[in-house]
Amino acid sequence: MTPTLTISDPSDPRIAAYRDIRERDLVGRENRFIAEGKVVIDVLLSARRFEAESVLLLPSRLSGMEAVLAKLPGHVPVYCAEPAVMDAIAGFHLHRGILAIGRKRPAEKVGDVLAGLPEEALVVVAAGIANHDNMGAIFRNAAAFGACAVLLDPISCDPLYRKAIRVSVGAVLKVPFATAPDAGMLVEALDDAGFAQAALSPGGKLALSAVPRGQRRALWLGAEGTGLPEDLLSRIPSVRIPQAPQWDSLNVAAASAVALYHFSGAGEAV
Amino acid sequence: MTPTLTISDPSDPRIAAYRDIRERDLVGRENRFIAEGKVVIDVLLSARRFEAESVLLLPSRLSGMEAVLAKLPGHVPVYCAEPAVMDAIAGFHLHRGILAIGRKRPAEKVGDVLAGLPEEALVVVAAGIANHDNMGAIFRNAAAFGACAVLLDPISCDPLYRKAIRVSVGAVLKVPFATAPDAGMLVEALDDAGFAQAALSPGGKLALSAVPRGQRRALWLGAEGTGLPEDLLSRIPSVRIPQAPQWDSLNVAAASAVALYHFSGAGEAV
Structure with a gap:
């Protein structure tokens, strides 16, 4: 089992990067981006030019994500939040319930x-x-x-x-x-x-x-x-x-x- | 110039079919549908299997729509509403500002x-x-x-x-x-x-x-x-x-x- 950190307060600073993600699409994101869903996060964890900064998911999605999360480097935190907390964080209803923050390495020319x-x-x-x-x-x-x-x-x-x-x-x-x-x-x-x-x-x-x-x-x-x-x-x-x-x-x-x-x-x- | 009827009250019964159209996508529509934008309404007015019931547009879109509206049968009303009224009718911000209600003829087998x-x-x-x-x-x-x-x-x-x-x-x-x-x-x-x-x-x-x-x-x-x-x-x-x-x-x-x-x-x- 992947060790997870439980988030019960939508304003928890550890998950600040996930806050109001619909809105944040419109602003600069300091070389970060939002990856959604199992397939996309699986690609992220195999990517050479990107790295995962953290994962946030519903407890109910954990079991289906075990194989993907096994690819995570040990230092990358996995946060768990119940649906109401997750929706409050994201600012809208998250159907898939699996998010990650990715980070670019320096842009290629x-x-x-x-x-x-x-x-x-x-x-x-x-x-x-x-x-x-x-x-x-x-x-x-x-x-x-x-x-x-x-x-x-x-x-x-x-x-x-x-x-x-x-x-x-x-x-x-x-x-x-x-x-x-x-x-x-x-x-x-x-x-x-x-x-x-x-x-x-x-x-x-x-x-x-x-x-x-x-x-x-x-x-x-x-x-x-x-x-x-x-x-x-x-x-x-x-x-x-x-x-x-x-x-x-x-x-x-x-x-x-x-x-x-x-x-x-x-x-x-x- | 196409004669138009001005709508100043979002609850005007003449434009009831346009009300809350995002929501109405989810319910039965009595053989009616919503057509949006100049190109789509132009196709509607040339279609054999459908007919236009009415048109609702912003006054600012009228001049660009003259050629299309010329295809409308004389009995089909053209309603005009200012942006705030139109958005209040539709239930969200309508970027294009041109709508029509279409009606199916009996479905083909x-x-x-x-x-x-x-x-x-x-x-x-x-x-x-x-x-x-x-x-x-x-x-x-x-x-x-x-x-x-x-x-x-x-x-x-x-x-x-x-x-x-x-x-x-x-x-x-x-x-x-x-x-x-x-x-x-x-x-x-x-x-x-x-x-x-x-x-x-x-x-x-x-x-x-x-x-x-x-x-x-x-x-x-x-x-x-x-x-x-x-x-x-x-x-x-x-x-x-x-x-x-x-x-x-x-x-x-x-x-x-x-x-x-x-x-x-x-x-x-x-």
Whole structure:
């Protein structure tokens, strides 16, 4: 049995990091983030670039979490709180009843991430992805199709927002990522590293199926609605997913799944 | 200019259908539903199987909605309310400020939907899709890849829930759908109508790319987590999307995008 510390007072300073987490998503978090649920916390405890600071869960969840908690370093505290206390801490009803505070190690730089990639590599570039659900879904798809990294422009949201982590089912903690100071720099860095680049766009010049996979491929994804800016589209070959005419285009997360399916080679005839 | 009726009292009986709409998602709605936003209401006003009962919007949105509102039949009232009144009516802050009440015509039966399909047809079958976001996304993907209909088992949620309509960007109002009394009946009806059926499953026997398109194709999608039940998987060939090992599978909405891309023919080499 994992030794636990019982929390009976929602204002207990030991669990201050869990307080009002919905609200705290909107503010800086000193390199910390909230991981929710068994699967995500399991990924956190296996992650190289992150570490767990503490775990907070309902007593009823303890038995189901034994195997996951066995991975915790001995110095990391596990707090237990009854449902009413837990909800009072979090500021809303926590359906899953399992939380952890994670901490980033120093953020990696784009150059370091690129330098660590294998000879054959698929990379996702998120440009202007401000929606946390989309960001989480893009990471989940990147992990499912074996992408090696996600690179972000400065307008994209932080993948470590609580909801992005949750939607990604922990992929944000698994797939390496780095944010560049500007998108133009990313185009150059990828070019220098030998990546063929493709920009997904509803009006793209080439059909996705006509674009070869190649050894090193970077897939650019833009914001829904506005899409990728013109200056980027003028520098990178644009690619479209053929779709029904007179209809709104795919959501960016769905489009990423289709394009990653293609570029991963999973769609090759067997 | 569209003539409008000003609402200054949130309890005005004329806009009773808009009251506390977040809550009302959970209860029966007498064949009515809530459509939100310009794009969705535009689809509603072009839909064959639905009609608009009224529109409620902020005065500031009127000018941008003129072209859409021009499609409204003359007897359908357009109500205007200032932001504070609108939020008080809806029960929460309405970011978009444009709502409509839609009404179903009598629900179609599975047999009628199948009878109306063209010789070449792609159909989506949702079995146990209880999440409104996933349902909406599946419809959006179905519309994007030209699927002719969505068929539902009785466990799947109602596509006309407010959030499903919103996530679908109106596709729920565009792609015909019908709910069957049980999933087994759907297998038989599709078989009788000459549909080759495929069940998407992380452990599916065939890789997606190995499954031919064919003239009439039905794609079964199951609930995340549990997936399609064994008795269905024993009756329908199962299909997998090859993914990275030791990782959680794709979300059902993302998986539907990939499979529909394949079955639509959009992924064929050009």
